[in-house]
Amino acid sequence: MPENDHIARQAELVASELFSEFFWEKVGPTNHDWPCEDQQRHEVKTHPCDVVYYYDEPYSPLRTYVHCDLKSYAKGTIQQAAVKAAAESLAKQIACADRSDDWRRLHVHEHVTYSVCGLLFVYNHDGEYEANFQSNLLGIDPEKLQLPKGARLFVLGPKEIFWLDNIRSEVQRMRGKRVPDLPPPEYCSYFHPQLIRRANLQAEKAKAATLETLTSPIIILEHRDPRGGANRG
Template identity: 30%
Template structure:
């Protein structure tokens, strides 16, 4: 019973501190099991599995796919020495089997109120938090040491993962949004921006769209917002690269141009999230603007648009989810 309460506390706190700012929701039923229906699924000891765990299910409407994405999330909290490729491989192996059953499970749909007559997709998400805040390595290096092709991933299954640095960055972005709200520089009414692409068209209303799990780990995250008390309508771009070269900012500016954001005459703010970004960030960005204008034949109108773009760093905030205060699956 105590673990159920603790897992529920973790899920609620994650939603309050992080995922609500990305327009995610979570189902109130937490830390339950659903029936395993695959006789090939075995425990580490070789005995058939009876059930699979579901710590919490986050969900949102995918703006391109036009269906609801359910993220069956495995919450992990490890100290620095426990974040190893061996440990992660075991977690991924378990999740592969869990997601394979979850995608076809009537028991899961019943327990987590998933309508079978509406388009949806069940995926897995491994959420790995470092509770002693001492993990300095690249989480992706640990992932790359795993032979992913040897994992029992069923056809069509999709697994996502968020490592310690991802969680830290998302926590900092959420706090930055909250701070801008408090300053009257961002409203509560905002949406994550998804332009129409060549092969994919955005569906449904543009406002209230969530950040997809793919965008949370991408190079940038774009928010479109309405007017706030002390700031006009515009765009907030959370940039997740180190900003060491003008070329990467030239590419970003060209992307904004292709998305027709430069011509909108709305305010554009770039907020750099990478804690390893260069000390000369603003100088590098200024050079990128000059080079980009040159490529456009020194177009004065475009130069004026670029000069209005603001770039700053966000304040990095440390997430302190301590397993002594709340329970996590080890």
């Protein structure tokens, strides 16, 4: 495998291990291109797709599909221009995914109400990046991103990925102890607070940590007793 392919593969592996622990699921093919729906405006014939994950929303009867652009950068290549270009490209991908029959056929389940959002995942593969990643986002004008109305684009930088990976590692450690602190995954779910005037519509179905949860300062994993008791943790 060429070195560049190996480096790119690192982000894919990290994302796969990370998001599976937060109960995201992959859907459809990975690492493929699909036709652009607005070639004149986007100035490309196709868009790339690294991977699409999905989860069910807790507060609405929606399934969210997360169209990901996975970047694996060394310390010296995490630059404002590269991050801006990636975000602008991802915004175009989301705009086309929202209207593409090809993308829908490959990645969307039948008979579901859904939304599509974008995730720019910037992994630092050499572990040496210590600068303020947020400064790379200052040159991005949200008003100029070609996103559909109401669409969302999230960015996870090296610090956020490192923090989330620590959570993943700790959950697995607690579950793997001789006397486990956590039961198996099927008895666990991520906590979504009951909001005023907003019912938790899919409390049993929506087990995954949403993007809003993953980008919040606190992530709570709750679990029920595998023996069928009333105790919850």
